[in-house]
Amino acid sequence: MKRCYFLVCLLLLGLSVGAQKYAPKVKPADPPKPYGPVPTAAQVAWQRMEMNMFCHFGPNTFTGLEWGEGTEAEDIFNPTALDCNQWVTVAKNAGFQGVILTAKHHDGFCLWPNPMSAHTVRESAWCNGKGDVLKELSEACKKGGVKFGIYISPWDRNAPTYGTPEYNKVFLKTLQSAHRHYGPIFEQWFDGANGEGPNGKKQVYDWKRFNAQTKRLQPNAVIFSDVGPGCRWVGNEEGTCGRTWRLDVEGREPGANAPSQDTLNAGNYNGACWIPAETDVSIRPGWFWRDSEHPKSVQELLKIYYNSVGRNSLLLLNVPPDSRGLIPAEDSLRLVEFRAALDSIFAHDLVTEAADAKRFFGICASNVRNSDHESCRCWDNIPAYMRDRENHCRSFRYCPAHLIGDNYDTYWATDDTVTTAWVELQFYEPQTFNRVMLQEYIPLGQRVEKFHIEIEDENGNWRTIAEETTIGYKRIVLTETVTTKKVRVVIDQSRACIVLNRIGLFMDNILEDL
Ligand code: FUL
Numbered sequence: 001m002k003r004c005y006f007l008v009c010l011l012l013l014g015l016s017v018g019a020q021k022y023a024p025k026v027k028p029a030d031p032p033k034p035y036g037p038v039p040t041a042a043q044v045a046w047q048r049m050e051m052n053m054f055c056h057f058g059p060n061t062f063t064g065l066e067w068g069e070g071t072e073a074e075d076i077f078n079p080t081a082l083d084c085n086q087w088v089t090v091a092k093n094a095g096f097q098g099v100i101l102t103a104k105h106h107d108g109f110c111l112w113p114n115p116m117s118a119h120t121v122r123e124s125a126w127c128n129g130k131g132d133v134l135k136e137l138s139e140a141c142k143k144g145g146v147k148f149g150i151y152i153s154p155w156d157r158n159a160p161t162y163g164t165p166e167y168n169k170v171f172l173k174t175l176q177s178a179h180r181h182y183g184p185i186f187e188q189w190f191d192g193a194n195g196e197g198p199n200g201k202k203q204v205y206d207w208k209r210f211n212a213q214t215k216r217l218q219p220n221a222v223i224f225s226d227v228g229p230g231c232r233w234v235g236n237e238e239g240t241c242g243r244t245w246r247l248d249v250e251g252r253e254p255g256a257n258a259p260s261q262d263t264l265n266a267g268n269y270n271g272a273c274w275i276p277a278e279t280d281v282s283i284r285p286g287w288f289w290r291d292s293e294h295p296k297s298v299q300e301l302l303k304i305y306y307n308s309v310g311r312n313s314l315l316l317l318n319v320p321p322d323s324r325g326l327i328p329a330e331d332s333l334r335l336v337e338f339r340a341a342l343d344s345i346f347a348h349d350l351v352t353e354a355a356d357a358k359r360f361f362g363i364c365a366s367n368v369r370n371s372d373h374e375s376c377r378c379w380d381n382i383p384a385y386m387r388d389r390e391n392h393c394r395s396f397r398y399c400p401a402h403l404i405g406d407n408y409d410t411y412w413a414t415d416d417t418v419t420t421a422w423v424e425l426q427f428y429e430p431q432t433f434n435r436v437m438l439q440e441y442i443p444l445g446q447r448v449e450k451f452h453i454e455i456e457d458e459n460g461n462w463r464t465i466a467e468e469t470t471i472g473y474k475r476i477v478l479t480e481t482v483t484t485k486k487v488r489v490v491i492d493q494s495r496a497c498i499v500l501n502r503i504g505l506f507m508d509n510i511l512e513d514l
Helices: 002-022 041-049 084-094 133-144 165-181 207-217 261-266 298-308 329-346 350-356 382-387 389-395
Strands: 051-055 098-104 147-152 187-189 222-225 231-233 277-282 314-318 361-365 421-440 448-456 462-468 475-494 499-506
Touching: 041 222, 041 314, 051 084, 051 147, 084 098, 084 133, 084 329, 098 133, 098 187, 133 147, 133 165, 147 165, 165 207, 207 222, 277 298, 298 314, 298 329, 329 499, 350 382, 350 421, 350 499, 361 382, 382 389, 421 448, 462 475
Parallel strands: 051 098, 051 314, 098 147, 147 187, 187 222, 222 231, 231 277, 277 314
Antiparallel strands: 361 421, 421 475, 421 499, 448 462, 448 475
């Protein structure tokens, strides 16, 4: 009995010592309040996908047109060796998280047997009219563990009712047929192009109902259009996003009534809605496959990556299947090379590697939320932090050490009144890099509007290597190649207290010349 009592005492003592070790001397401050409009959980999940694959496929694949007339005979669509599992394998090898298919492009031809149309795979000779590309791809995505999305063009050059109010009903039922049978979908892509229909008329689209019904049938789908509501067009098809903010869409619609392309590219500084930019661009000159065209080089793809994912946008890269119904070998090889290039750069975060290698390495910030919580403002025992991260995260919720690695939901935050601050990385050995990755914790909004990066040279002088504006979900700053033991990120202006969750340093040996 005595022994038992003694053991219980020992246990309690151990527990209280363990707790004290990590208990902060003061209560952690309240988390920062969200600033401005913030993303929904689905938008955060969408943005974290970073790279998805677009597939333009349909009659144009066989005619060489970019915009089909809508009068093409259905038999034109006749892939000889369609294999959606191959598309998914290509997507996965490249690191795409989702695939979006043009289920109906402007020519109106439906890649599934849409009961609202007489211009579909059902009317074609392919598989004796029994084929269904939407079904094959949605199943291949499920099997392969990638997400599935659908592009359906509202503009329809085949539908007899196009240009009349009746067409909106046909379109709603068309959406319904796709959304009911092939979900779940992570993104619904509405093209803003609105040309003439077969009767020479333009359509007045009922966007409100298109969006409402999509939300009802596919509640987790992020809706793309020129003006969202889930995500927006980036304003060009070259793969370049601006230094971007949220967007104002009051009174706006996709198509002719959308904000200017420049506005879509950079957003509105005081925009009322969280509608991030999606950068859609093709790996080839055209959106549809053509025998005479070839994929872009790895260098070009890397540039696109930096100008999209590296600028707070999501990259939707179009990789068109050919007339066999397969992604050509040259595109799939190029994507493997692209992936290898990305891995050679981003699989080696010098910050995380220095911390993991148990090298003496420190991180220090000019301010940390709840500033009397000094013990974590400057931290030089990073290996100990990495070993016992969970406990540290509980006790020191806003310390700068949370900037290390890709633990998404932990972050460095400053006091509410502090909108200018720096954070410094100190290495034991000189580090050579030319890419600096920063991330804001967007579930709490986008805040930073001006920052610069400094390094300490061998004489102990600080030198600015980059001056920039916004960060958002992810910012990859391209710098000259530098070697240093100390790097400082200085936030010069933020619209509310600073909330960052990542600093990474990388070396790109492929695209060194900027
Ligand atoms: C545009 C369309 O007109 C192109 O054909 C392509 O589908 C591109 C993604 O969107 O608006």
